[in-house]
Amino acid sequence: MLPCATPRSSGINVFAQSLPPDHNLYVFPPFVLIAPLLKYILEQDFHCVYNHYPSPYQQQKSELELQLSQFLVALSPPRTVTSCTANGIVKFLISKDMSGRNVAHLSLCSRAFCPKRLAAGSVDSLMSPLRAIFYKMGRLNDSNPVAHPLVKHYLKFFRQEQAGLAITPI
Numbered sequence: 001m002l003p004c005a006t007p008r009s010s011g012i013n014v015f016a017q018s019l020p021p022d023h024n025l026y027v028f029p030p031f032v033l034i035a036p037l038l039k040y041i042l043e044q045d046f047h048c049v050y051n052h053y054p055s056p057y058q059q060q061k062s063e064l065e066l067q068l069s070q071f072l073v074a075l076s077p078p079r080t081v082t083s084c085t086a087n088g089i090v091k092f093l094i095s096k097d098m099s100g101r102n103v104a105h106l107s108l109c110s111r112a113f114c115p116k117r118l119a120a121g122s123v124d125s126l127m128s129p130l131r132a133i134f135y136k137m138g139r140l141n142d143s144n145p146v147a148h149p150l151v152k153h154y155l156k157f158f159r160q161e162q163a164g165l166a167i168t169p170i
Helices: 031-043 056-074 086-097 120-136 149-164
Strands: 102-105 166-169
Touching (some): 056 086, 086 149
Antiparallel strands (some): 102 166
16 A cells, blocks of 8 residues: 655654654654554653743742752852751751741831741742752652751741731732
């Protein structure tokens, strides 16, 4: 049986090719070959063009990993993300807290020079990407410093502290 001629088609057997990831794959298989074609594409680890753009979560995670590594290098003694401990995570969260936009009014403050803090929800939202950063390195469960009881205790204290303060968003 001869293949049908389609204008501008090259008539190439896609199953006999390795698929370069930078090519735009355009295939018109018969219905019976759709499932085998999809399986073949997945086996080739072919990524469509849209996968080259990181998601907002991936961008946030990459930016957070860069901030964490810069913070750890500035510690004394300097550390890397791979050698990070729960103490390093708590110190990093404290440094992030100081860059917040919410004004925390203490009971004795004059409301003129009150510290700016992160909202408790913002600190909670950092935990998932931080956990994922260490998970990607193979630091699972107990070896993941974000899962350490010290970090959980800090977060509990942070929430309780903010619950007792008058917080004014800017």
